[in-house]
Amino acid sequence: MLQIPNYPLLFQMADEKAIFCLEHCKGQKIFSFRIPSSCTHCGTGLNDCILRIPPFRLPSPFRDAQKCPCSIVLKPTKGDFLTDYKNSDNLHIGVTNSAGVVYEYDMNGLSFHKTSNWKRCLAIKDFNKDKDFGSWSQYWDFTLDVVSGHQEQWARTRYDEDRHNCYSFVLAFLKALQVPELSSFARDRRMFCEKYILPKTASAAKYITLYRKLMSEPHLVLTNKN
Ligand SMILES: [Zn+2]
Incomplete structure (x- = not known):
């Protein structure tokens, strides 16, 4: 690890x-x-x-990423929500596959082997609520493999803290999913944050306080x- x-x-x-x-x-x-x-x-x-x-x-608003298949997951870039997180702190974002393995992009490139660091995260996981989970999760995994397969795009050398970061990877994945209700929000980091992330962090903040x-x-x- x-x-x-x-x-x-x-x-x-x-x-x-x-x-x-x-x-x-x-x-x-x-x-x-x-x-x-x-x-x-x-x-x-x-x-x-x-x-x-x-x-x-x-x-509790917190989840173990491994138990949240096909989700977008969030945690503080450094430390832990309950003990360290402050409102202005950066959040790190990743995607879980159907087995709960976290795919994440950071300064070390794309990785799939740090799921144990995501035991207390926030999960956005209602993307599939109207769909059959079996076929949806296959499609989700397939798309995740296609997007993460573009290894040059997610090389550690291309990482940029502001312009090409963990959000870039997650948004590229969500765009590739081509789900109508998601795509407009997946085009823009700010819109995605307002629609999906802020409601999660706001309710977590109350619990943390x-x-x-x-x-x-x-x-x-x-x-x-x-
Ligand atoms: Zn009383």
Whole structure:
């Protein structure tokens, strides 16, 4: 496995703790890594009382790329979403094939053997929701092989951080897929970001903020505005 020299520890990524949410007092949602024994708002013991919202696990936005076949995947260029990511940080983008192997283009050229670095990523994976997965995934893999087969185009010597980078590879692939609803967005990095990436990163940012606050406080109470 390749490791980025400056970030060796990040590959022993800390497990993500589950965030639980529940509501006892009206409009007072309690978030915590552990379900509290009493309502943190009114103090009532929670073992034997009626909850407005019983405890549930807040869905994490993060996925293991290997379990996301035929997807576009995103992660911070350096470090990890939960521990290191800041809003302005660069994101690295790749494509998974039908077996969940990540194809990615960076300063070392095109590679297919660093999937283990993508255990906590964001995945855009609803491109095939109306199609039969079997034939769609064959077509996806075929197109991915054609695009990544243009080895000169994805040589390390041609990599340019601003003009010929990980996005160039992903957009070239999406263009080659020739899916009508995608092609207009695949033509332009900014449009693609607005349509597919920003909604993902915005919801992940909320989760990351909550997660980091809970690392220093046992629980948070968020009051509903309505
Ligand atoms: Zn209460």
